[in-house]
Amino acid sequence: MNYRKFGSTGLDVSPLCLGCMTYGTPDRGNHAWTLDEDKSRPLIKQALDAGINFFDTANAYSDGTSEEIVGRALKEFAHRDEIVIATKVFNRMRPGPNGAGLSRKAIFAEIDNSLRRLGTDYVDLYQIHRWDNTVPIEETLEALHDVVKMGKARYIGASSMHAWQFYKALHVSREHGWVEFVSMQNHVNLLYREEEREMLPLCADQGKAVIPWSPLARGRLTRDWNETTERQNTDNYGETLYKATLDADRKVIDAVASVAAARGVSRAVVALAWVAQKSPITAPIIGASKPNHLTDAVAALSLTLTTDEIAALEAPYVPHRVAGI
Structure with a gap:
């Protein structure tokens, strides 16, 4: 695994980040398809063995149980100073006032809650x-x-968020001499490329790391058009991201299948290689509920798509309504 700097910081991260929304108690939170602790731990260990040192979760994933599962596994399987743990704050964690959002009160409460659950x-x-x-x-x-x-x-x-919001935040931090954002976790894949218009150029200009979520469009880029999974059938949020452009998206998926067949690799390898090669992306955030998901992700790092292959993958794309903000 070849590590890289995290934007303009001195932090070294793997070129893949393991997204940990998949790991959590299934009857807690909004994701009934999550893997419980016994099923999650081998996948976290596999990621570490592959050289992945970057793990992303959030306080709201499975009502906090994702942080708990990930924290216990990383404490057992890895040395804390060698790994990079990312988590998030904003979504509702409890009913009533101050149970969500980005107020000073909420942030101070939630960082402590996340640290307790993660055990760090x-x-x-x-x-x-x-x-x-x-x-x-x-x-x-x-x-x-x-x-x-x-x-x-x-x-x-x-x-x-919108690019103007991100730059406003950077400006405010600089104006006051505060620590500023070093990264943007946004929505980038072959089915949703709107971030190429403003956010990716802004991040490149400002030296910000880019760690896209859903690089495989919640699995849509990895299988036949009519094939579904239990997660897709219960993923209402995912449905809102792509339902407006089904005809064009189907052509993109067909193009992925064509390139994958010609290369003799899985569709996941091709679709993830496209994301990983796009500047200024630092580390796509991959989900893994099966061992082959991690195997494919690592293989994608070794696949260099040609100019003609990239053109074929990108040709069917049509503008999408802004989604995921």
């Missing part, structure tokens, strides 16, 4: 899960600055 004194990357329109960005950024200065996080990052 600090996280390497603390990210806002979404933009909070109800809280002044100055309040959020000062609170995150203080979290870093207290030693509870090493870096801060952001997730899906």
